[in-house]
Structure formats: C-alpha cells, structure tokens
Amino acid sequence: MNGVPSTSGRRPAVALALLAVLVGAAMPALVACRDEKVEPIRIRIATGSPTAVYHAFGESLATILNRELPGVQASVVVTAASAENVHLVATGSAELGFTQADVLSGAPNAHPGVVAVARVYDDLLHLVTTAGSPVRTLADLRGRRVSVGAPGSGTGITAGRLLDVAGLDGGVVQRERLGLDDSVAALREGRLDAFFFSGGLPVRAIEQLAGATGIRLVDLGEWTEPLRRSHREVYVSRDIPSSAYGADPVTTVANPNYLVVGADVPEALVREVTRLLMERREELAAAHPAAGRMSARSAIATVPLPLHPGAAAWYRENKP
DSSP states (O other), X not given: OTTOOXXXXXXXXXXXXXXXXXXXXOHHHHXXXXXXXXXXXXXXXXXXXXXXXXXXXXXXXHHHHHHHSTTEEEEEXXXXXXXXXXXXXXXXXXXXXXXXXXGSOOSTTSSTTEEEEEXXXXXXXXXXXXXXXXXXXXXXXXXXXXXXXOTTOHHHHHHXXXXXXXXXXXXXXXXXXXXXXXXXXXXXXXXXXXXXXXXXXXXXXXXXXXXXXXXXXXXOGGGHHHHHHHSOTTOXXXXXXXXXXXXXXXXXEEEEEEEEEETTSOHHHHHHHHHHHHHXXXXXXXXXXXXGGOOHHHXXXXXXXXXXXXXXXXXXXXXX
C-alpha cells in the first residue's frame, strides 16, 4: 500500500496512526505516551455458524489483524449469519460482518450505517438430503419437512424466495427454521427430509455429514433465471463438483457475498483492513478455500453498497 509499508519495522507507526484517528489525539502526544496503557481498538467480526465458511474466514481475518496491527483487538461473533450481521454492523454492535448480496435491498440508502470493504466470494445454495432419499428435485419437497435456515440468515432469504418462485409457498412445504448444525443433526436423526444452506465451497458441516452418512445434493440450476426475473439480478448459476462432498455434481443458485463495515469506522483503519484482506489471501485461503477466490478486481463490485472511503482509497492506489 502506498505510504504504508507492511514491513514489521513500520508496524508500530501504523498502529500509532490508527490509534490517533480513533482517540482523536495528536500524534506527538501519542508518541510521548506510547509506553502508557492505551485501550485497544476493538474490531468485532460478525460471522455465522462455527462450522460454516463465514466463521472460518472471520477467525483467520481476526488472527491476521491481531498479529499485524498492534493496538487492535479483533474477535469473531457467532451469529445466524447475513441478515443478523448487517443489523449488528448497522447498529454498531459489530465493526465488520459478512453478508450475502441478496439480503441487501437495492434501494438507495436502504442500509444506513453499512458500507462495503470487499466482495469476497460467491455463496452457493445447497439443498441437502440423505443418499437414499426420494427427494431428487425441488418439487419433491412438497409435503416434506425442510429446514430453510435460521431466522436472520441469508439462507432463509434465498431459500424462501426459491420456494415461493417454485410455487412451494404457503403450507406446501413443512418449513423449519434451523441453523446449519441443527439442520445436520435433524437430517441425520430423521427429523428432517432435507435442508437448505447457503455457503462457500466446501461447507465443513456438510462435508462431515457426507463422510459420516452419505448425502445427495439436489440440482437447482434451472431456478437461477426465475429468481433473477422475480428478484434482483444478483443470482448466478454455479457448479458444486463431486470433489466438494463426494456426491454427484450439481448446478445450483449462487449469489455474491460481501465483507461490510460500519460507515463511521475510521478511514485509516478500514484502509489497513482492506490491505490485509488482499495481501493475506493465501493465509485466508488456508483457513477456507473460498477466501482464496478473492481478487482486488472483483472486490470492488459491491452494488448496492458503496465502498467505505478507506477501502476505496486502497483499491484506487493499488489499481485493481
């Protein structure tokens, strides 16, 4: 990043600059007091289930921020995921959070207090059932017990829209509102016939279920265009290969997800978060492969949210 070398010898200076912004102190006074105890800069990252991608990504990002930005104290918050994460960031209960694009309204100023750091990767909608299940198509969910995701989750938004578009609204499907881990347990125990979950590949809990009992993924590729016509054009078709879970490959509905930030988080801090998000992609990918799909070129596509000025400054100077 221009003007902010990433070498370890300059990290204290970077931390002092960030602290000066946050506490409103002049740099000379801060330098004079650098040996005194200063309250850490708190960065709470709203994620999702501990066995899903947001959490793995968030844990790795928190580790990087804590290591490379002295004076920063980053931690993850377990949530129901996207919709709750946007609420937490909007209300100042978290500084950063992950969300699917379809959770965000396309209306201008619909999410006051929330802006974007980056588009990070695509979430793929999984419709999971057991290997021997009679559920082979979306229509086969009629009259069956299906988890559509926890309240406050992006899965709930996407799955609900899909069922409505497919004419499986009302009481046609027995909808349960369970999170990922509870959905996996309920399917394994026969209390569900199928469940939806939206996440980057691979989702660890689904991977574990596939290894333990065997699963079938239902192909949803034919529903991408109906969703695009009925809702915003964020949806695309993506493949889930057999290598992901050892099940037959399918095509499904996907939509981008973003790392979002509070609009009032200081520019210098968001600039550093953006730099580390881009420069430490290999480390983030080691925590989860989905993180390795980020690029500075795709990261700036965050419609309907504007980029935070700190993120925009980094991308501008590094010309994605």
